[in-house]
Amino acid sequence: MNTSRADTIWRLMAPDDLGHVTTLAARVHPDYPEDTTIFAERLRLAPSGCLSLMLDGQFGGYLISHSWRGLLSPPLNTLLGSLPTPADRWYIHDLVVTPQGRGQGHAQVAITLAENAARQAGLPTLTLTSTRHALQFWARQGFVPEEISAEEQAILASYDPQACLLSRPVG
Template identity: 80%
Template sequence: MNTLRADTIWRLMAPDDLGYVTTLAARVHPDYPEDTIIFAERLHLAPAGCLSLILDGQFSGYLISHPWRGVLSPPLNTLLDTLPAPADRWYIHDLAIAPQARGKGYAQLAITLAEQAARKAGLNTLTLTSTRHALQFWAKQGFAPEAVSAEEQTILASYDPEARLLSRPIG
C-alpha cells in the first residue's frame, strides 16, 4: 500500500543530516554499526546517491548509494577512499526507514530514485549486500543472489553469516 503524502520528500542529503543518519542507523541496524565518517565519505563521493527522507518536517529515513564495479562488496564500516572507475553497477550501501514510517512505500520510492541515479550514470544494475534480517524485503523488490567468490563470502561474513550479495537489472 502506498500512502505517500505531499509533505513527504526524498531530497539530496546534506552534511547537516549526518547526525540523524548515524542515529537512525544505530536504531535500525544495531547489529551492523558504522561510524559517521563512513556515511560522510559516501556523501562526499556520491552526493547524487545520498538522500534523506523528510516526513512531516522530521528526518525519517535515508538512502546511501553510489557507483560501483564488480561483485566484491565493500566490507562493513570501511572507507572507500575513491569510487571505482569505470563503474558497472549502482551499489545501495544502506536504506533505512524509521519504524513509524515503514510500510508506506517510502523504501520502494527510494529504490526508484536509486534506479534513476544509476540510469543517469549510465548503469543498468542495482547491487547491495543484504543482511539476514532484510533478505525477504529485498527479494520482494526483485533482487536475487549473485554468485560470489571465497573472498566475497569472507567480506559478506563481516556483516553476518547469512548476508548475501543481491542484484537486479534496472528495468
C-alpha cells in the same frame, strides 16, 4: 528530486543530516555499526546517491548509494577512498526508513530513485549487500543472489553469516 506527498519528501542529503543518519543507523542496525565518517565519505563521493526522507518535517530515513564495479562489496564500516572507475553497477549501501514510516511505500520510492541515479550514470544493475534481517524485503523488490567467490563470501561475513550479495537489473 522531491517525490511523494506534500508532507513527505526524498531530498538530497545535506551534511547536517549525518547526525540523524548515524543515530537512525545505530537504532535500526545495532548489529551492523558504522561510523559517521563512513556516511560522510559516501555523501562526499556520491552526493546524488545520498538522500534523506522527510516525513512531516522530521527526519524519516535515508538512502546511501553510489556507483561501483564488480561483485566485491565494500566490507562493513570501511572507508572507500574513492569510487572505482569505470563503474558497472549502482550499489545501495544502506536504505532505512524509521519504524513509523514503514509500510507506506517510502523504501520503494528510494529504490526507484537509486534506479534513476543508475540510469543517469549509464549503469544497468543495482547491487547491495543484504543482512539476514532484510533478505525477504529485498527479494520482494526483485533482487536475487549473485554467485560469488570465496573472497566475497569472507567480506559478507563481516556483516553476518547469512549476508548475501543481491542484484537486479535497472528497470
